[in-house]
Amino acid sequence: MNVNHELTGPEGAPVVVLSNSLGTDLRLWDEQVPALSDRFRVLRYDQRGHGGTGAKPGPYALAELGGDVLELLDRLGIGKAHFAGVSLGGMTGMWLAEHAPERIDRLALICTSADLGSASWLERAATVRADGMAAMVEPSLPRWFTPAAAERPEIREKFGGMISSADAEGYAGCCEAIAGMDILDGLPGIAAPTLVIAGAEDPATPPSHAERIAAGVPGARVEVLSPAAHLANAEQPEAVNRLLLEHFGGAA
Numbered sequence: 418m419n420v421n422h423e424l425t426g427p428e429g430a431p432v433v434v435l436s437n438s439l440g441t442d443l444r445l446w447d448e449q450v451p452a453l454s455d456r457f458r459v460l461r462y463d464q465r466g467h468g469g470t471g472a473k474p475g476p477y478a479l480a481e482l483g484g485d486v487l488e489l490l491d492r493l494g495i496g497k498a499h500f501a502g503v504s505l506g507g508m509t510g511m512w513l514a515e516h517a518p519e520r521i522d523r524l525a526l527i528c529t530s531a532d533l534g535s536a537s538w539l540e541r542a543a544t545v546r547a548d549g550m551a552a553m554v555e556p557s558l559p560r561w562f563t564p565a566a567a568e569r570p571e572i573r574e575k576f577g578g579m580i581s582s583a584d585a586e587g588y589a590g591c592c593e594a595i596a597g598m599d600i601l602d603g604l605p606g607i608a609a610p611t612l613v614i615a616g617a618e619d620p621a622t623p624p625s626h627a628e629r630i631a632a633g634v635p636g637a638r639v640e641v642l643s644p645a646a647h648l649a650n651a652e653q654p655e656a657v658n659r660l661l662l663e664h665f666g667g668a669a
């Protein structure tokens with residue numbers, strides 16, 4: 418898989434991988450890169466079918482999304498990295514921490530879940546294959562941002578643009594990866610020190626999902642931010658940057 422990615426920050430510094438959510442792309446992390454890249458080599462990438470990464474025909478499995486990351490790390494000669502992911506990105510991070518623990522140093526899981534059921538995701542996959550991505554824009558923004566933020570023109574333009582430009586087959590394949598994910602039982606085996614961040618107003622992966630992850634991963638701790646919906650790192654960038662720097666050991 419030719420994964421589109423961007424590297425920022427000093428060569429030789431510890432690496433932080435940033436993994437995007439369903440319907441977004443690596444620009445999801447625009448507010449984190451300047452804060453992290455003083456002290457870390459930041460590797461952000463596009464999940465398959467999103468941004469500049471092409472889409473193979475779906476369905477996908479979480480193992481394939483994790484495999485894309487391992488292939489990218491191998492290609493770049495990176496042995497071990499910290500990992501932060503939002504939603505689908507967090508699911509990818511949990512899969513990696515369980516199945517490739519030697520590659521993941523510390524883990525930050527933002528607005529994510531270890532179990533989102535399957536029926537609605539299979540339905541959503543069928544909808545985008547039939548109707549394309551344009552129909553996803555208006556339903557997504559109110560899940561991603563609290564009402565005040567969702568109305569801001571720059572938010573609508575940036576994030577509406579990301580979802581409408583995602584590849585429908587890639588988006589559908591990622592929905593199928595969420596439908597088929599099987600990570601709940603593996604949580605007790607995650608050894609990476611884990612921070613779980615939730616948005617208090619997130620309707621997609623509410624704080625109860627963060628608590629469920631933290632109950633499974635030994636030593637994990639939860640932080641709940643407000644006001645914040647599903648894309649808490651975009652709505653509360655300063656708070657998320659502070660938490661990530663503390664967790665990854667880069668706080669001043």
Ligand SMILES: O=C(O)CC1=CCC(=O)O1
Pocket residue numbers: 437438439440503504505506557560595621647
């Ligand atoms: O439904 C959404 O857009 C929220 C979401 C669930 C998984 C993910 O990555 O985003």
